[in-house]
Every structure is written in structure tokens, then in C-alpha cells.
Amino acid sequence: MPLLARSVLTPLHIDVRRGAVADLGTILADGRISAGGDVAVVVGPGQGTRVAELIRPLLRSADMFTVVGGSLDAADDLGAKLRTRSYDAVVAIGGGKTIDVAKYAATRRGLPMVTVATSLANDGIASPVASLVNEGIKGSYGVHIPIAVIVDLDFVEAGPERHNRAGIGDVLSNISALADWELSRQVRDEPFDGLAAALSRAGAEAVLNHPGDIGDDAFVTVLAEALISSGLAMAIDGTSRPCSGGCHEIMHAIDALYPETASHGELAGLGALFCTFLRGDRRRFAEMSACLSRHGLPRLPADVGLTDEQFVEAVGFAPATRPDRYTILEHLAMSPEETRRRLGDYADELCDHRG
Incomplete structure (x- = not known):
């Protein structure tokens, strides 16, 4: 053969x-x-x-x-x-x-x-x-x-601890990005690279489930290797698809509408948690919420200095930042009123995951 x-x-x-x-x-x-x-x-x-x-x-x-x-x-x-x-x-x-x-x-x-x-x-x-x-x-x-x-x-x-913690949010966003990629495969028959997905997912799972913190060499090593694995996943697929979905669309929208609001990783983590909620995956939502909370990363618009209305505007603008990409945001095609309602439900759900 x-x-x-x-x-x-x-x-x-x-x-x-x-x-x-x-x-x-x-x-x-x-x-x-x-x-x-x-x-x-x-x-x-x-x-x-x-x-x-x-x-x-x-x-x-x-x-x-x-x-x-x-x-x-x-x-x-x-x-x-x-x-x-x-x-x-x-x-x-x-x-x-x-x-x-x-x-x-x-x-x-x-x-x-x-x-x-x-x-x-x-x-x-x-x-x-x-x-x-x-x-x-x-x-x-x-x-x-x-x-x-x-x-x-x-x-x-x-270096600044906040910068390093932001990387946790960027790695965790892989989980949401992969779910968006799978959604696009099902709805639009988009090609899906299993090797790229495996590398992206492995790094995210390692960080998600690691009990350490940013002051622990073992945890920081896992975080660094997960970020490197994300880069390799993108190189394998030839696109950012394995690590970028609705989470990064929201991040880019906030960057465009409200520059200097927060860092790339902080916004990616926040966007990933909201997209996971929209997807209705309650188990993943609980895991990601707990991890972001444990590492002191934002989970609500107010945590990055945005009002709910500003966040709703960013979610509405998000698909325009990546016109060729299909994610949960394009799939739901929410009106501002629907986004506002879902954001309220999201905030209520977070009350059950405070920690």
C-alpha cells in the first residue's frame, strides 16, 4: 500500500x-x-x-x-x-x-x-x-x-500577571471556536481538519482542567505549550479556524467599536463563554465559567468596562468582522432585542456559577 x-x-x-x-x-x-x-x-x-x-x-x-x-x-x-x-x-x-x-x-x-x-x-x-x-x-x-x-x-x-492570565482566556476560546467549526461543517459542509482540531482541543482541555495557577511553573508551562499548540493547529489547517470563531468575532468587534477596552485574550474568553451559552451547552458553560472565575478573568461585559448595550452592539457587529466565517452568531442571526434578552439570561445563569 x-x-x-x-x-x-x-x-x-x-x-x-x-x-x-x-x-x-x-x-x-x-x-x-x-x-x-x-x-x-x-x-x-x-x-x-x-x-x-x-x-x-x-x-x-x-x-x-x-x-x-x-x-x-x-x-x-x-x-x-x-x-x-x-x-x-x-x-x-x-x-x-x-x-x-x-x-x-x-x-x-x-x-x-x-x-x-x-x-x-x-x-x-x-x-x-x-x-x-x-x-x-x-x-x-x-x-x-x-x-x-x-x-x-x-x-x-x-512580566505583568494580567498579560499572562489573558492567555488563559485565549486558549479556552478554542473550545468555542471548535464548536463553531463543527457547526459550520454540519450546516455548510465546511472542511474540518481533525488533526488541527485535536491540537487545538488538547491545549484547551489541559488548561481547563489544570488545578494550578499563574504562579505555578507547571501550570505556566502547560499554558505556554497550549498557546504554541494553538499556533501549530492554525498552521496545519492554513487558517485561524481551529482557534477563532464567534468568540473572536466578538473580540474584534469590541476592538473596533471600543478600542483599548481589554486585551485580546480577556475578550476572547468572554466572547467564548457567551457563545457557549448561546449554544446551549450547559456542561461546557459551567466548566469554562469556573475556570475563568478561578483565574480572575472577565465573564460579564461590566468586567471589561462595557455596558450591556455596548456589548449588544458589539455582538450585532461581530459577524461583519469575519464575513466568510460561519459561527453560532451567524446561525442564530439575533436581533438586538433578542441579543439583549439572551444577555440577561446569560447574566442570570452566571449567578449560579459564581465562585
Whole structure:
């Protein structure tokens, strides 16, 4: 019988542990990414500069570039700088915005990119997607998946706790995204990739059922690996479908209508819980609600500073953020009045899951 298989782009190296940054030079050399350290190191505000100084003696031929914000303009500016000389790779050090800017610029320049994550705010650390703001609107851009991913728990621990907790919401949203994907398969016969779904689901279940918290190395390791698995799931399917459904439509709508309301992961978790309620899956709703509550993540619009009316408006606008996507929001096609009523029922249901 012929052996049938498929090729999947994945990072050559994944390292999640304390002290991982100290081995960056070795990782670049052993992985044949850059033997001489001729790389462009991209850092953002915060811990990125501190990490860059730590690795400077290891990469004497590297150039350092600082980026601020997560805009398409910032990515284009970085791309222009990358054309000033020949580099073996781009090394991005920082949080989600810095990594997304570097991913986009490296892809446009045709350079491999290494992620050194200092926070676990979302699954962008290993995904083939860059979320960038263009003319005030956040869009998703296809990019190459990082060739290596390093998560140093020492720097994650030193970063803002709220940023790391947000990653929990992003991972949990996979559960709702997969349910939306299955719905689209049933209603619209959309192709469904079982391998991508398995990776996405495994990470979400691991975080959902882990008894630890953000101060526990074992839990943080599971969270980091779950975020990386989400990125791999998207690379396998070639779309963000395994990790993005109505939950992310709501998140993008809030970002568009009420910028700077909350972080990507916080809004994704909130959107996922509401979509799960709309789906009528009470067991999943209870599990996800308990997990979000345990980790201090938002479950109600008021928890992110939104009124009920603002949230209703965002839910109504949400499908327009991903016109090609079919989720529980498109399936129900709720009027504002119906959304308002369901939101009230949702708040009442949460009263039974306070903890």
C-alpha cells in the first residue's frame, strides 16, 4: 500500500523552561538558523530590552531594533530597516504586539523568524497570523510560522500577571471556536481538519482542567505549550479556524467599536463563554465559567468596562468582522432585542456559577 502523508510546517525548536534565553546562541547555531549571529533582534518596550542586553554578548554580530505598538506602519518601517543589510534571521523579543510586527516584517523580507516570548497573552507566539492595526482597524495577516519558539519562564514570571492570565482566556476560546467549526461543517459542509482540531482541543482541555495557577511553573508551562499548540493547529489547517470563531468575532468587534477596552485574550474568553451559552451547552458553560472565575478573568461585559448595550452592539457587529466565517452568531442571526434578552439570561445563569 502507498504511504500517504502530508507535510506540515512547524518550528524546528521549541523550548519552554527557566533560563531558556541563555541558550539562544546555541539554538541558532545548532538549528543552522544563524551560525555567526548575523540576526536582527527586534525588541519592544518593557522586558524586551532587558532580554536583548542579556543576549548581546552571545550575538555580537546582531543589530538591535526597537518597535513600539502593533501597527502595520510599524511593521512596514521595520521591513525597510531589514533591507539595509543581509540577515540570517529575525529574533523577536517581547509580547504579542512586538512579535506580530516582527513576524510580518520577516515574512515580507523572506527571513526566518525566532520568537522569544516574555508574556503569554495570546497564541500569536507560534501562529502563522499577525494581528496588526491599519488605519485604526485591527486586521489579521498571514505570515510564516516562527522557525523557533522560546519561552523563558523567568521573564514570563517577571512580566505583568494580567498579560499572562489573558492567555488563559485565549486558549479556552478554542473550545468555542471548535464548536463553531463543527457547526459550520454540519450546516455548510465546511472542511474540518481533525488533526488541527485535536491540537487545538488538547491545549484547551489541559488548561481547563489544570488545578494550578499563574504562579505555578507547571501550570505556566502547560499554558505556554497550549498557546504554541494553538499556533501549530492554525498552521496545519492554513487558517485561524481551529482557534477563532464567534468568540473572536466578538473580540474584534469590541476592538473596533471600543478600542483599548481589554486585551485580546480577556475578550476572547468572554466572547467564548457567551457563545457557549448561546449554544446551549450547559456542561461546557459551567466548566469554562469556573475556570475563568478561578483565574480572575472577565465573564460579564461590566468586567471589561462595557455596558450591556455596548456589548449588544458589539455582538450585532461581530459577524461583519469575519464575513466568510460561519459561527453560532451567524446561525442564530439575533436581533438586538433578542441579543439583549439572551444577555440577561446569560447574566442570570452566571449567578449560579459564581465562585
